[in-house]
Amino acid sequence: MTHAAADVSRWRSVWRQLPLLVALVFLWVFLWDQVTVLTVVTGVLLAIGVTRVLYLPPVLLSGRFNVWRGLLLGLRMMWDVTIASLQVAVLAIDPRWKPMNSIIAVQLLTRSDLVTTLTAEAISVVPGTVVVDIDRERGLLYLHALGTRTQADIDRVRRDVLGTEERIVLAIGTRGQAASVRAARRERRAAHDHSKGVRA
Amino acid sequence: MIASLAAFAAAALVMPLLARWLGRRVFAVIALLPAAVFVLLLTWLPGVLAGTPVVEIVPWIPALDISLSFRLDALALLLALIVTGVGALVLLYCVHYFADDEPALGRFAGLLLAFAGVMFGLVTADDVFILFTFWEATSVLSYLLIGHYTGRKESRGAALQALTVTTFGGLAMLVGLVILAVAGGTTSLSELIADPVTGAAGEWAIALVLLGAISKSALVPFHFWLPAAMAAPTPVSAYLHAAAMVKAGVYLVARLAPGYAELEVWHPIVIGLGALTMLVGGWRALRQYDIKLLLAYGTVSQLGFLVMVTGFGTRDAALAGVALLLAHALFKAALFLVVGIVDHAAGTRDWRKLSGVGRRMPVIATIAFIAAASMAGVPPLIGFVAKEAVFTAFLDAVAAGDSWAWVALIGAVAGSVLTVAYTVRFIWGAFFSKTDVADTPLHAESPAIAVAPGLLAAASVVSTFAIPFIEPLLASYADELPGGHDYHLALWHGLEPALALSAVVFALGALLVWGRQRVARLQASVAPVLDSARGYLGIVSVVDRVAASITTAIQARGLPGYLAIIMTVFIGGLGAASIMNTSWPAGIRLFDYPAQPFLALVMAIAAVAAATVRQRMTAVLLVSVTGYGLVLLFGMSGAPDLALTQALVETIVLVVFVLVLRRLPKQIAQRNPPVHKLARGIIGALAGLVMAVLGLVALGARIQPTIAGGLPALALEAHGKNIVNVMLVDIRAWDTLGEISVLVAVATGVASLIFVSGRTGGAPRLDAVDEGVNRRDRLRPVPEPAWSIRAPRTSLADTAGESDAAGEAAETRQTWLLAGRTISPRNRSILIEVLVRLLFHPAIIVSVFLLFVGHNAPGGGFAGGLLAGLALVARYLAGGRYELGEAAPVDAGRLLGTGLLLAAGTAAGSLLFGGPVFESAWFETEVPLLGTISIGTSTLFDIGVYLVVVGLVLDILRSLGGEVDRQEERQTADEGDGAFTTGDGEHGDEHGGTPGEGAEFADGDEYSAGARLPGDGARQPSVERTEEARS
Known part of the structure; x- marks a missing residue:
């Protein structure tokens, strides 16, 4: 999935950068802890001034944000962190545990820098897994995972990573990315049902 | 006058800005200011001639009886007219002398204009201490102007030499002026001259003041700085070292002569050294090949002449002296400007290489000829008129039986003979065709450049015939000295002894020219007497050597040695004091909250470990643990300000450490094993112990009740709720100002240690981005070609040959x-x-x-600046x-x-409104x-702190980060094993194959096919496995 940066019209690109600007204003108002005309006006001026004077290439967000999916993503993250913390804590104090860790390469579904980065961050936040390198060109994540004794463990980690990526794409990815992720899910579900059906 | 001075100061300050968009034309604009002052001075002329000087007085430091008092009498007016008139012409000349791309043009214009203003202040000041202030200001400005070409070593050396010599004289003069002011009971120069100080105090004071004057006017034995100062751009030489600054000494002698010419010390210094200088200067001028140096030595000679004549002490001599002063300013400035033109056109100032210049630059040659003739005293020019007057005055004094008059007369005649000889040498050398030298190739010069020297040369002619209009001004000063009033300046006095002397001078001069080869041989055989430049260098090198040997003796043990000494003194001094202490605290509370001992334990372990580990990086990280532990202690003890600042400082320090450690071996003491381990351990442990005991004692040592209770009220008075911040920016703002000054010094020190050559300018910028991102496109994302994701860019300029189509076709x-x-x-x-x-x-x-929140809540300029600095650190680390x-x-x-x-500025701003500093x-x-x-003003102050901190971080990143990167890259490139080089294009030239390699990299295919990343093969299977898993 490439960011076709050049084919976005000017106003559309401004529109898609707006969330970051608004976020800066929110940050300012939040810091002052009061919503007054003064804080909002100075916030807007400051946000525009800072982004103009200290110029950085604009970030094109997807222009899409699914609130429900975002909520799910957040809840799932909290759950993952809690469970993984407990698991790592148990491993840390378990005298019988012999470390058996591995570096795993995961092929991501998308090539978007933003999704890749967020996925990498989300994985690093969860204890037990740390991203050690990213192959930007091929969309590969290399991560270090604790306690991967069997191939099944490795597959589980890989599934978790891809699941996290899917949730992120569904929450903030572009329409195209989200559609392809949904299609991939349907396919997998169908395959799953199919295999069930065969067994039955 | 004060208004004019203020105008000079203000104009000089805005000059750098103005020069940026006017380029060299800025000089034409600023020439208007001295020209306007010149006209203003002319309007005051009738009043001054009528005997009523213009006086302006503004009280300044009443406690010392010092006021900004200015007094424009005849002498001051003459000098002020020269300073502003020549100043305006020299500035005009600069328009054509410099190119628009001359570096630091704005600074130069500002300094030159400021110099004109300062010189104007010097000649009009009446208070001796104001005079001294201007005097020193001219030294400093001359230092900056001589050192204009900051990149040249000889330029900097000459500037420093001139500063050292003239400041030495200036300090002696200050002592003399203090004696005069104390003994005379007034600081007014005019009153001190009307009612002179006599006796031993007067003798000493005048000797010291004259020491200042002769060092400034480059008299023997201080004459050597003036020729060296010729490293300056020609306008500076013409203005400072011919017309204005060196005349300050002559002015002072002329100013003091009416009151003090009868003192015992006066004549030996003024006439003895004057005559000697005139001869030494003329003698050395005859040996020069560089026509600018020839003129410089000629100036030395003429300055000796001027001091001798103006200080002679009779009315006629004084009249002749000021006439000579005027003549010299006109012809010497014109000659220097001409030398600048010849230098520009021919590219050399060595007359052995110049030939046929006069024939092809007839206008310039004519100007030079007129000015040089005036210098040699050829009629009918102002130089002749002045010299006639000098001879007459000296002859009259000889007739009156004055023994010093003999010295003066012989000196003047002999010096004039040398003057004639070196004038011929100059004209012949610079403009005539030499039979054995081919014509020098010349660049075309704009004809307008001849305007300023042309006007000056014309003035040399015109003033001779306008002498009846000029003489009243000169005589008005000269009449202050004793002697009959019947002599007048004139072109023709009839056949009298002075005319005969002039004829003798020309005849002897011609003889010297005729026998020039014999003179040259004689000069070569005589050892250079009075080469005091060597003496100066000797003194300087002795000082350097003594300093170096002391440094070696004291600082031989390196960093551990320093630390050991500092720590031992600390233990010995404060440790002894704390043992003798009687006020031990009554009880010891072990901890305030349970986390305290835990944190202390962690910090203690980290500290001990930091001292024992062998890896540098580990040691630094362990030191950071102690720092962050302190952050937690501050935070938990209710000091969020301290905690915030400490956390930010700790992080910055860590980054700086890492940046520095990149260039050091990974292991500590790899090459030299540590010595005295036990002693060091004991010193370290004792230092920690003493510090702990000190803390204990300090907490229990309170005698007076605490004032902390009053602070909240004080803070509110300063419109703030955050006491710490109010302390920093308001109550104890002096401390903060001192601290940020230290920060600036540190930043400058770090940068100048790392940057071997100049450190101006920002960090390097991308050259390609400016084309890719223009203003309109700033709102659109910047595409990144796929090949730059795959392969390194071999150089920044390699987008040059790339078409847009290729860039777009690539996966972006x-x-x-x-x-x-x-x-x-x-x-x-x-x-x-x-x-x-x-x-x-x-x-x-x-x-x-x-x-902005700092005044009311944790934060402040320091913390804010550190955070912004950390943001820059992040940018540097990422990109x-x-x-x-x-x-x-x-x-x-x-x-x-x-x-x-x-x-x-906020500190001093309140002074303007009559309040104390920092109100x-x-x-x-x-x-x-x-x-x-x-x-509030304290907010402005805090913004200043913010900027200083950001600047410090930027400077450190730029030097310890970017510059060290560059040096490393250069090193790798020089070693020849660097497959690719980023950065400066010159590397491409050093390695013939680099451009080809760049093309290969840019293509991308060869890269992935030929040179694989080391880990690539190992990664491949797992990728395949992933794909299997997906399918």
């Missing part, structure tokens, strides 16, 4: 940071790039918040030195300077809709 992505692609993909982390891109602007917003240049495209020095100016003021207003806005 969005660029996150501006310079990310300058880093090799192996060292690049998209993760960090994206995060830095997303967090940079929020970090800046938070830093601004910290800056390298080019990213830093794009993030902060400003000169770090500018940030530091602006910050310091803002802080010091705070608030501006509070009710804006409809927005609410109350309150801005």
Whole structure:
């Protein structure tokens, strides 16, 4: 999935950068802890001034944000962190545990820098897994995972990573990315049902 | 006069800005200012001639009886006219002398204009201490102007030499002036001369003041600085070293002569040294090949002549002296300007290489000829008139039986003979065709450049015939001295002894020219007497050597040695004091909250470990553990300000450490095993112990009740709720100002240690981005070609041959940071790039918040500046030195300077309103809709602190980060094993194959096929497995 940066019209690109600007204003108002005309006006001026004077290439967000999916993503993250913390804590104090860790390469579904980065961050936040390198060109994540004794463990980690990526794409990815992720899910579900059906 | 001075000061300050958009034409604009003052002075002429000097007095330091008093009498008016008139012409000349791309043009214009103003102040000042202030200001400005070409060693050396010599004389003069002011009971120069100080005090005082005058006017034995100062641009030589600054000494002699010419010390110094200088200067001038140096030695000679004549002490001599002063200013400035033109046109000043210049530059040659004739005293020019008057005055004095008059007369005649000889040498050398030298190739010069010297040369002619109009002004000064009033300046006095002397001078001069080869042989055989330049260098080198040997003796043991000495003194002094202490605290509370001992234990372990580990990086990280532990202790003890600042400082320090450690061996003491381990351990342990005991004692040593209770009220008075911040920016603002000055010094020190050559300018910037991102496109994302994701860019300029089509056809992505692609993909982390891109602007917003909230809540300029600095650190770490240049495209020095100016400005600002330094003021207003806005001077002060801190971080990153990167890259490139080089294009030339390699990299295919990344093979299977899993 490439960011076709050049084919976005000017106003559309401004529109898609707006969330970051608004976020800066929110940050300012939040810091002052009061919503007054003064804080909002100075916030807007400051946000525009800072982004103009200290110029950085604009970030094109997807222009899409699914609130429900975002909520799910957040809840799932909290759950993952809690469970993984407990698991790592148990491993840390378990005298019988012999470390058996591995570096795993995961092929991501998308090539978007933003999704890749967020996925990498989300994985690093969860204890037990740390991203050690990213192959930007091929969309590969290399991560270090604790306690991967069997191939099944490795597959589980890989599934978790891809699941996290899917949730992120569904929450903030572009329409195209989200559609392809949904299609991939349907396919997998169908395959799953199919295999069930065969067994039955 | 004060208004004129203020105008000079203000104009000089805005000059750098003005020069930026006017280029060299700025000189034409600023020439108007001295020209306007010149006209203004002319309007005062009738009043001054009528005997009523213009006086302006503004009280300044009443406690010392010093006031800004200015007095324009005949002598001051003459000098002021010369200073402003020649000044205006020299500035006009600069328009054509410099090119628009001359470096530091604005600085030069500002300094030259400031010099004109200072010189004007010097000749008009009446208070001796104001006079001294201007005197020293001319030394400093002359230092800066001589050193205009900061990149040239001889230029800097000459500037320093001139400064050292003239400041030495200036300090002696200050002592003399203090004696005069104390003994005379007044600081007014005119009163001191009307009612002279006599006796031993007067003798000593005048001797010291004359020491200042002769050092400034380059008399023997201080004459050597003037020829060296010829390293300056020609306008500076013409103005400072011919017309204005060196005349300051002559002015002082002329000023003091009416009151003090009868003192015992006067004649030996003024006439003895004057005559000697005239001969030494003329003698040395005859040996020069550089026509500018020839003129410089000629100037030395003439200055001796001037001092001798003006200080002679009779009315006629004084009249002749000021006439000579005027004549010299006109012809010498013109000659220097001509030398500048010849130098520009021919590219050399060595007359052995110049030939046929006069034939092809007839106008310039004519101007030079007139001016040189005036110098030699050829009729009918002003130089002749003045010299006639000198001879007459000396002959009269000889007739009256004055023994010093003999010295003066012989000196003047012999010196004039030498003057004639070196004048011929100059004209012949610079303009005539030499039979054995081919015609020098000449550049065409704009004819307008001849205007200024032409006017000066014309003035040399015109003034002779206008002598009846000029003489009243000169005589008005000369009449202050004893002697008959019947002699008048004139071109023709009839056949009298002076005319005969002139004829003798010309005849002897011609003889010298005729026998020039014999003279040259004689000069070569005589050892250079009175080469005091060598004496000066000797003194300087002795001082240097003594300093070096002391340094070697004291500092032989390196860093551990220093620390051991410092710590031992600390233990011995404070340890002994704390043992003898009687006020031990009554009880010891072990801890305030349970986390305290735990944190202390962690910090203690980290400290001990830091001293014992063998890896540098580990040691640094362990030291950081103690720092962050302190952060927690501060935070838990209810000091959020301290905790915040400490956390930010700790982080910055860690980054700086890491930046420095890149260049050091990984292991500590790899080459030299540590010595005296036990002793060091004991010193360290004792230092810690003493510190702990001190803390204990200090806490129990309170005698007076605490004043902490009053602080909240005081803070509110300063419109703030955060006591710590109010302390920093208001109550103890002096301390903070001192601290940020130290920061500026540190930043400058670090940068100048790392940057071997000049450190001006910002971090390096991307050259390609300016084309890719123009203003219109700033709102659109910047595409990043796929090949830059795959392969390193071999140089920044390799986009040059690339067509747009190729760029678009490539698989593109969005660029996150501006310079990310300058880093090799192996060292690049998209993760960090994206995060830095997303967090940079929020970090800046938070830093601004910290800056403004500081007065009422934890934060402040220091914390805000540190956070902004950390944001820059992040940019540098993610994108390298080019990213830093794009993030902060400003000169770090500018940030530091602006910050310091803002802080010091708020401190001094209240002085303008009659308040004490650092008196705070608030501006509070009710804006409809927005609410109350309150801005205090302390906020401005805090902004200054913010800028200084950001500037410091930027300077450190630029030097310890970017510059060290560059040096490392250069080193790798020089060693020849660097497969690719980023950075300066010159590397491409050193390695013949680099451009070809660049093309290969840019193509991408060869890269992935031929040279695989080391880990590539190992990764491949797992990728395949992943794909299997997916399918």
